[in-house]
Amino acid sequence: MVRIAVDAMGGDGGSETVIEALGNALDSDPELHILLCGPASVQRRLEGLPESLRSRVEMIIAESVLPADASAIQAIRHGQGSSLWAATDELVEGRADAAVSGGSTAALMALSRHRLGMLPGVERPALMAAIPTTSRRVWMLDLGANVNVDARRLLEFAQLGHVGFSVLEGRQPRIGLLNIGSEPGKGPDVIREAARLIDAEPTLDYAGFIEADQVFESHVDLVVCDGFVGNVLLKSAEGAVRLMFASFQNRLKGSLCGLLARSRIRALHDMLDPARHNGAPLLGIRGTVIKSHGGSCARGVARAIELAALQARNDLVGQLEKKLWESY
Amino acid sequence: MVRIAVDAMGGDGGSETVIEALGNALDSDPELHILLCGPASVQRRLEGLPESLRSRVEMIIAESVLPADASAIQAIRHGQGSSLWAATDELVEGRADAAVSGGSTAALMALSRHRLGMLPGVERPALMAAIPTTSRRVWMLDLGANVNVDARRLLEFAQLGHVGFSVLEGRQPRIGLLNIGSEPGKGPDVIREAARLIDAEPTLDYAGFIEADQVFESHVDLVVCDGFVGNVLLKSAEGAVRLMFASFQNRLKGSLCGLLARSRIRALHDMLDPARHNGAPLLGIRGTVIKSHGGSCARGVARAIELAALQARNDLVGQLEKKLWESY
Numbered sequence: 001m002v003r004i005a006v007d008a009m010g011g012d013g014g015s016e017t018v019i020e021a022l023g024n025a026l027d028s029d030p031e032l033h034i035l036l037c038g039p040a041s042v043q044r045r046l047e048g049l050p051e052s053l054r055s056r057v058e059m060i061i062a063e064s065v066l067p068a069d070a071s072a073i074q075a076i077r078h079g080q081g082s083s084l085w086a087a088t089d090e091l092v093e094g095r096a097d098a099a100v101s102g103g104s105t106a107a108l109m110a111l112s113r114h115r116l117g118m119l120p121g122v123e124r125p126a127l128m129a130a131i132p133t134t135s136r137r138v139w140m141l142d143l144g145a146n147v148n149v150d151a152r153r154l155l156e157f158a159q160l161g162h163v164g165f166s167v168l169e170g171r172q173p174r175i176g177l178l179n180i181g182s183e184p185g186k187g188p189d190v191i192r193e194a195a196r197l198i199d200a201e202p203t204l205d206y207a208g209f210i211e212a213d214q215v216f217e218s219h220v221d222l223v224v225c226d227g228f229v230g231n232v233l234l235k236s237a238e239g240a241v242r243l244m245f246a247s248f249q250n251r252l253k254g255s256l257c258g259l260l261a262r263s264r265i266r267a268l269h270d271m272l273d274p275a276r277h278n279g280a281p282l283l284g285i286r287g288t289v290i291k292s293h294g295g296s297c298a299r300g301v302a303r304a305i306e307l308a309a310l311q312a313r314n315d316l317v318g319q320l321e322k323k324l325w326e327s328y
Numbered sequence: 329m330v331r332i333a334v335d336a337m338g339g340d341g342g343s344e345t346v347i348e349a350l351g352n353a354l355d356s357d358p359e360l361h362i363l364l365c366g367p368a369s370v371q372r373r374l375e376g377l378p379e380s381l382r383s384r385v386e387m388i389i390a391e392s393v394l395p396a397d398a399s400a401i402q403a404i405r406h407g408q409g410s411s412l413w414a415a416t417d418e419l420v421e422g423r424a425d426a427a428v429s430g431g432s433t434a435a436l437m438a439l440s441r442h443r444l445g446m447l448p449g450v451e452r453p454a455l456m457a458a459i460p461t462t463s464r465r466v467w468m469l470d471l472g473a474n475v476n477v478d479a480r481r482l483l484e485f486a487q488l489g490h491v492g493f494s495v496l497e498g499r500q501p502r503i504g505l506l507n508i509g510s511e512p513g514k515g516p517d518v519i520r521e522a523a524r525l526i527d528a529e530p531t532l533d534y535a536g537f538i539e540a541d542q543v544f545e546s547h548v549d550l551v552v553c554d555g556f557v558g559n560v561l562l563k564s565a566e567g568a569v570r571l572m573f574a575s576f577q578n579r580l581k582g583s584l585c586g587l588l589a590r591s592r593i594r595a596l597h598d599m600l601d602p603a604r605h606n607g608a609p610l611l612g613i614r615g616t617v618i619k620s621h622g623g624s625c626a627r628g629v630a631r632a633i634e635l636a637a638l639q640a641r642n643d644l645v646g647q648l649e650k651k652l653w654e655s656y
Contacts, residue, residue: 134571134575147508147516180475180556183397187556188475212564213564213567213570215564217571228508228515228516229556232508232564233560234540234564235539235540236540237567237568239540240544240564240568241569242544243461243544244569244572248576
């Protein structure tokens with residue numbers, strides 16, 4: 001049995017999307033139990049689930065809700081009693097094996113860090129997420145708020161990501177360090193120093209520098225970068241892909257060919273759909289916490305829950321702690 | 329008459345691509361004169377041009393060629409006698425109004441700065457380039473090697489970009505500052521401080537923070553960012569678009585619909601084609617210098633030459649100098 005605490009209120013789709021997601025996740029994983037955290041009014045909506053699934057959902061009442069753009073300070077000062085606080089509470093008290101929320105990233109990071117604590121030597125959590133590509137999945141970290149990091153921190157991201165990837169994908173990742181050139185002498189000092197540190201770690205499979213366009217060609221499995229740059233890379237690709245789909249649809253509209261191509265374009269769209277890749281682990285926290293994208297559909301939220309279950313079953317946190325002790 | 333010094337040897341396509349580009353550019357601009365800098369062997373290839381165009385090309389013999397990945401130091405120490413050095417020489421000596429090269433960005437920046445000098449108060453040149461979008465053109469700077477810049481430098485980019493955009497597009501730009509959130513409190517200190525400085529400049533039309541995905545929606549005309557982040561944004565979009573085109577073609581291959589859609593997909597591809605947007609001005613140099621993309625086709629190189637002519641005719645450098653004096 002694996003028990004996942006789910007914030008019913010994080011995410012733009014509200015509790016309706018989350019409950020639809022629970023249905024999918026419970027249906028495909030008979031060992032899954034859900035602790036659903038949210039206002040009492042949510043309980044009524046659970047009746048939409050078949051009885052066989054509903055019996056594996058326990059409602060944890062939390063009347064308040066943190067806003068989608070809640071800051072770290074707001075979350076810590078005024079978060080008590082909120083659905084997000086309740087979800088981390090289940091983890092702190094050992095009643096849940098993992099927590100999932102589609103709420104504010106800053107609030108989720110702050111509450112997780114504040115209430116669960118960090119693994120040895122890790123200062124702030126790193127957010128790892130999958131980049132939508134058409135071939136094998138590429139993961140990237142940091143996508144959280146770690147900005148202007150030093151070389152040691154980039155090494156730490158590589159170590160956290162190595163273990164995270166191994167647990168989630170079942171094999172060791174080939175690691176690339178994001179830079180503005182692929183030759184060894186390129187880029188700022190901090191990146192070149194990080195390359196030296198990562199390369200010197202015998203347990204890491206380091207592939208060298210990788211440029212932003214090569215990320216989509218899947219030469220590496222894991223891309224290490226500063227949180228600001230990672231955010232820009234991911235959002236830039238999202239923006240470009242969105243623009244292209246809109247243009248294609250516009251150009252093919254009203255034509256026979258457009259009609260014929262529609263299903264193929266949809267298939268490609270689904271393949272690149274962020275929902276297929278939803279669920280970003282917060283690495284370095286002493287507990288399994290997954291950020292779900294705020295705008296995700298039920299299918300995406302279900303995937304984040306599955307990812308949380310996978311991490312909890314494989315004891316990602318225990319493995320990370322072991323790895324971190326070894327490297328100090 | 330406008331006289332452009334062109335490096336015949338920069339760029340992956342070599343002198344053949346450059347000479348084809350000269351043909352296009354000379355044909356569409358009867359006032360254009362070219363000073364073509366390269367080895368004597370190039371002269372023979374010029375015979376491929378019609379006599380009416382060839383008479384407006386003067387050959388400047390420079391026997392050596394800098395490698396495509398030449399560093400700044402390499403260019404300054406060993407660049408003398410190279411085609412790139414000769415092109416900047418024509419500018420220094422006042423025989424050319426502008427210079428264009430598809431060679432190493434680092435070498436071009438170093439030689440331009442070293443030989444032409446900088447405008448008052450500008451420390452290093454900023455590279456401005458257009459982002460391929462389907463609607464109106466969005467320009468972005470810095471894309472050069474300015475990394476880890478401070479808030480004053482971001483303000484300088486906004487000032488340089490404002491004048492550059494006005495000259496190239498004939499209207500004043502709406503300026504966005506790249507950040508990882510669009511709300512005022514978001515992002516690192518340096519970005520928030522830069523926002524305050526840019527907003528306080530009465531001559532700049534500041535639109536606030538812009539996230540990487542919004543860049544493609546053309547809410548703003550000019551995006552200001554650090555050179556590392558700008559490079560990542562542009563390359564990430566290029567990589568994602570390349571992946572999508574490949575996937576589309578793969579999915580539609582061999583089908584009737586694929587055949588019907590081909591011309592429409594090609595039209596979209598051409599619209600997003602970097603060649604249409606080729607030519608990146610080096611702003612802050614005391615002279616008009618344009619970087620052409622190394623991998624550009626003849627059409628792209630021709631566009632870079634046209635851009636150089638436009639900048640020279642509108643005295644972009646004089647306008648920048650005036651603007652910079654006003655702001656000190």
